[in-house]
Amino acid sequence: MMNKQKRIIISGGGTGGHIYPAISIANGIKGKFPDAEILFVGALGRMEMEKVPKAGYEIVGLPVIGLRRKLSLHTIKFVFRLIQSLVKARKIVRKFNPDLAVGVGGYASGPLLRVASKKGIPTLIQEQNSFPGITNKLLAKTVDKICVAYDKLDRWFPKEKIVFTGNPVRQDIRDVENKKQEALKHFNFQSNKPVLLIVGGSLGAKTINDSLAKDWELLKNAGIQVLWQTGKTGYQKARESVPESEKSIQVREFIYKMDFAYAIADVVISRAGASTISELCLVQKPTVFVPSPNVAEDHQTKNAMALKNIDAAMLITDHEAREKLVPAALNLLKDEKIRNAFSENMVKLARPNAVDDIVTCCTELMK
Secondary structure, three states: OOOOOOOEEEEEOOOHHHHHHHHHHHHHHHHOOOOOOOEEEEOOOOOOOHHHHHHOEEEEEEOOOOOOOOOOOHHHHHHHHHHHHHHHHHHHHHOOOOOEEEEEEOHHHHHHHHHHHHOOOOOOEEEEOOOOOOHHHHHHHOOOOOOOOOHHHHHHHEEEEEEEEOOOOOHOOHHHHHHHHHHHHHOOOOOOOEEEEOOOOOOHHHHHHHHHHHHHHHHOOOOOOEEEEEEOOOHHHHHHHHHHOOOOEEEEEEOOOOHHHHHHHHHHEOOOOOHHHHHHHHHOOOOEEEEOOOHHHHHHHHHHHHHHHHOEEOOOOOOHHHHHHHHHHHHHHHHHHHHHHHHHHHHHHHOOHHHOOOOHHHHHHOO
16 A cells, blocks of 8 residues: 555645745655655645745645635625635546645635545645634644644644644754855855844735834944845835945845855844744744734734743734834844843754654555
């Protein structure tokens, strides 16, 4: 049985926080079963339709969209698209005939996992956050296993289905300390000045960008170096706020070598997406989190609180950021004792073998 070619569907997406773990899981499955056939199922028009093919995997899109809280014409559109998506998901499952269906959260995983579980196909969901999204909450009753990264999720999921694995992270961020000299050269930074890294998630973060733009002179006069990823929408404004002659502050739309960025960072400013938190815990970088208020169930605040409660990070709310963010980051850069304490406590949440553990769960289900 184990020699049979494996066929796996991985479904979900919407943001980098869902897509990159999904790709990591796919890579992990390929590592164990090199001839496995993997099909991604995403939502049409969403980020996964572009990112997944770039990672070398085939993807099919469903017309599913998100549900808004208020009743409106959008609600009718949601129901119509959901029915269309269920019909298409049935066709995909029938044609591909998978040995396993994996859901990572996001619109598309709902219809696909529902169809798969009804057909008796083994199913697994991977919940990245400390507070689960509505899709995974609804799927929890019917799937076979639920891989999680935080404690106390048995409030929403059946306890007997939960496996604590942690979140998948990019393999290239392991052992970043050995990359520091190469990374300094890559970014043309000096080794004798501390580095502040700013990342706002895969889509950028307006509040963080505005806070940095407002206080860029504070940063310039602090005797530090700044690597600032703005995201696509914030790049132009950030570029205009910092003169190109100011070499100590590098403004980039996107950082492709995140392993190098982590290698040189002394302090990080970041949103509190689950995948980013998992990476930061693994690389043990002291962080000031600014949770996004524009996410379902305010789950980023809950993610960040999981670290703040064990003295592993600092949390500044979105509405406080414009006044407090830059001064807080600069104070953290000056306080080695707190930085070391954060790093030591962050490692308690690090799960370097998350991908292997999730692939083991997948393998058990396919038996």
